[in-house]
Amino acid sequence: MRTKVITHRLNSMLAPAALTKQAEFVDTSSVFRGHDMCRPSSAQWINPPLPQTSGSAHPPAVGHLITAIEVYARLEK
Secondary structure, X not given: OHHHHHHHHHHHHHHHHHHHXXXXXXXXXXXXXXOOOOOOXXXXXXXXXXXXXXXXXXXXXXXXXXXXXXHHHHHHO
């Protein structure tokens, strides 16, 4: 639940910031449902925050691929 709150807050800041740069903000949070950092490692598309590394709380390769697919789909519309 805490992850949802943090994600919502972050998206609430990023969306207006994108508009100021004439960029489109793509909210990818829905595609990560069921694949968050609290899931078993085989189902995670977001790395857990611990142990702290450069990839903590960020997507691994599969998460980046899913993000790219979602952004590409949005650009196609």
